[in-house]
Amino acid sequence: MSYPGPASGPPQPERPRRLRRGPLTVALAALVPGALLGWVVYEAVGSSGGDSGQAAVRPATGSPSASGESPLTSPSGREGREGHEDRKGQDDKKPGASAGPASTASAPAASGPLRGKVVVIDPGHNPGNFQHTAEINRKVDIGTHSKECDTTGTSTNAGYTEARFTLDLAHRLRALLEAQGATVKLTHDAGSPSWGPCVDERARIGNAAHADAAVSLHADGSAPGNRGFHVILPAAVHAGAADTRPIAAASRDLGERIAGNFVRVTGEAPSNYLGGGTGLVTRKDLGGLNLSTVPKVFVECGNMRDSTDAALLTSGAWRQKAAEGISEGIVGFLRGS
Template sequence: MSYDSESPTPGRRRRLRGNLVIATAALVPTCLAGWLVWQAMDGSGGHDDKAKVLPLPSRSAPHTTTDDKRPAGGRTPTVTVTATPSGGTAAAPSPSTQSAPPVGPLSGPLAGKVVVIDPGHNPKNFQHATEINRQVDIGTNKKECDTTGTETIGGDYTEAAFTLDVSHRLRAILEKLGATVTYTQDNDHAWGPCVDERARIGNAAKADAVVSVHADGSAEGNHGFHVILPALVDAGKANTAQIVAPSRELGVRIAGKFVHATGMPPSNYIGDGTGLDVRGDLGGLNLSTVPKVFIECGNMQDSGDAKLLTSADWRQKAAQGIADGIDSFLTK
């Protein structure tokens, strides 16, 4: 997810500085936080595995974003919105990975559950700089409506293409489990939707879980995945008090299952090795009234991670890991 607190600029992302209203219930040692993820991945098969969830440390000065991205330990490129990137359509998901709307009554362990998948960014954002740079209220302050997202170093595979592919695969898995699944966008918008609207879509659906799918754009050598959890925020239109605890549990379960399914290690540059990060500067989390997390599936600007993210086989594993975490959360 490549979001900057100001207008996107090629190949770099600025660090956000500002007063954010961020608080968490308590602090726990890094070793305990890492143990939580290990617990979530242990016993990967069943619906009755219960991860113990404790509060995680938040950051008093979160990294950048508009709604999604932060630099950590190096450059965090956000692609310019003045031109369509090379090869932007080459990685479009194949029809076989897409899932048609369910027909008839649903059955399965997730029957009756509503999941909203939020594919980060939009492939057409590159063509709509004015629209996506419009400021929207995220409670704590205002940020851009949306951004273009990041891409691999050569520019041949965009984050927007990646998030749609994983989201199509994720939907297919969840619907087989009986869930009712909707998207915030499926490349069916001219641009966006804005981050505040993405939150409203999940709220209006009264979703049991919302997952925003992204890939990071940090520096070469920064690798691994991380899951972003909402901080305790009460400012303006934002009040996350009711979703902090369930969102944390959702995030812990996804992190553990993601490790098991993909073999991807937790981030070596965010989350102190836990694969978990708490933030209060993301509109998609601040404005949510239902359990919601973001997952950064890897760093597209790291050559090692990029080899995985551009592999269809690995993307299927990523979708499976996310689905397993959602399943575990909703059937606990």
């Protein structure tokens, strides 16, 4: 999803008519450039708060005015996920090489409790994956085995895609964390790269950034009636290029804090079909977790195929709450409180 800027600039002043050069004319000629300059500055500053198309966020304050985004029809509808536990193993979700710039980084804030901390946000999938099926189906090594570079992700029955959801949520989460002083990097952003990155590259971006915490954002595609969120934690994997043993405990701490705050802020219940009501699931088949050397979790914010969950996921106000819940979990983890 792209986030275009304003469609048009400020109106241009009309060209003044030719006047006789008298004393008053000369005085006016001297004043007009200054007035125009002041007008331009006013327009640049006063208009900067307009909606650029990105999720407008006011750090730590309420919800945006927009109630949701218009649906983007998925060319393939349900993308052929596997069922329940095994299905999300395909979502990471699929490993492979990078298809573009490594990351999108924010400038560190001048102050705040998270100054000096680095957070990597990984918006699951990419809106362009539908047009690059050959690339995302290429196999990559995730340590324990090989699997596809990525998948298209799922969507609501009305066509609102997981990839659009995760990008919007990532922008909201980034704004909240930057307001706390953190340096935030995204594994990809709107239109760059045009597909992917593959899941092995997503893990490497967090590793290269020496992230203090990394969070991959998703929404599930399970059967109707399956509701709620869950946080996926890395198992203690040691195989091939994968060794999550050094990060397993810290990742669990991060995941538990996110789950607790997600419930409190959003009111969304833990998954009724995974995790035994805890909202926590441990996995060893996701490349984005297996190859991470920094504390990392996946957050499945709800089930897009359930109409009740879909109504939440497509609401801008609810997505703001989701960003706040995840942010507060990350802040608690990084501050140890």
